[in-house]
Amino acid sequence: MAPEIAGLLVLAAFAAGFVDSIAGGGGLISMPALLLAGASPVQALATNKLQGCFGSGTAMLAYARAGHVRLREQWRMAAVSAAFGAAGALVARWLPADLLRVLMPAILIGMALFFALKPGLTDADRAARMTPGVFALTVVPVIAAYDGFFGPGTGSFFMLGFVLLAGFGVLRATAHTKTLNFASNAGSFAVFAGSGGVWWAVGLMMAAAQMAGATLGARLAMRVGAGLIRPLLVATCLAMALRLVGQQL
Numbered sequence: 001m002a003p004e005i006a007g008l009l010v011l012a013a014f015a016a017g018f019v020d021s022i023a024g025g026g027g028l029i030s031m032p033a034l035l036l037a038g039a040s041p042v043q044a045l046a047t048n049k050l051q052g053c054f055g056s057g058t059a060m061l062a063y064a065r066a067g068h069v070r071l072r073e074q075w076r077m078a079a080v081s082a083a084f085g086a087a088g089a090l091v092a093r094w095l096p097a098d099l100l101r102v103l104m105p106a107i108l109i110g111m112a113l114f115f116a117l118k119p120g121l122t123d124a125d126r127a128a129r130m131t132p133g134v135f136a137l138t139v140v141p142v143i144a145a146y147d148g149f150f151g152p153g154t155g156s157f158f159m160l161g162f163v164l165l166a167g168f169g170v171l172r173a174t175a176h177t178k179t180l181n182f183a184s185n186a187g188s189f190a191v192f193a194g195s196g197g198v199w200w201a202v203g204l205m206m207a208a209a210q211m212a213g214a215t216l217g218a219r220l221a222m223r224v225g226a227g228l229i230r231p232l233l234v235a236t237c238l239a240m241a242l243r244l245v246g247q248q249l
Helices: 003-023 027-036 041-065 071-090 097-117 132-149 154-164 170-195 200-224 226-248
Strands: none
Touching: 003 027, 003 041, 003 154, 003 170, 003 200, 003 226, 027 041, 027 226, 041 170, 041 200, 071 132, 071 170, 097 154, 097 226, 132 154, 132 170, 154 170, 154 226, 170 200, 170 226, 200 226
């Protein structure tokens, strides 16, 4: 690979880590960059999961160190996310990805409208509509399996679930999202690692950039809170929707 192409992939990974640590959707940046660099769809997905593990893991640890998530309390939910992320990757070849590409733009636009227009979305917690156990056995498996199979918007979906169903404030939801997103990334990567499609050298360079971007993004999110997370989440959802529509035209 030409050095300038590798450099652009590293820059894309930094931007992806920054955005993903705040609002999710980093794959919207890193996946197209890998495809434009000449990766096949399987190579792009496998390499993206490699570097995504480092980015989401870095953000998870940053939020944990600041006390916004207790990893010891989340390990069961994270284990469910990892298992279903792997399951999604295993069954990817048999599920209708084209159907998801048709449905996803409408879902993402709906999410953007929810976070843009819903009053009272702050960093304060609200009454939960679902117990943690039910959340772990219903919402987490669906989103994690989707991450292993398709991927775009996984962090945003976890965010919506935590805010709407678990009653979390925006910042706390972001912190917990990174834990589950790291787990689903790790589970699906464990499947893709054996496919022979990982660009290891480039993927590890991108991983270092992802870590730097995720560190910066998590620090900004914790400093500003919902005032930063909400608008970036809205913009990310709309950008993902437009990207998916553009792929169909």
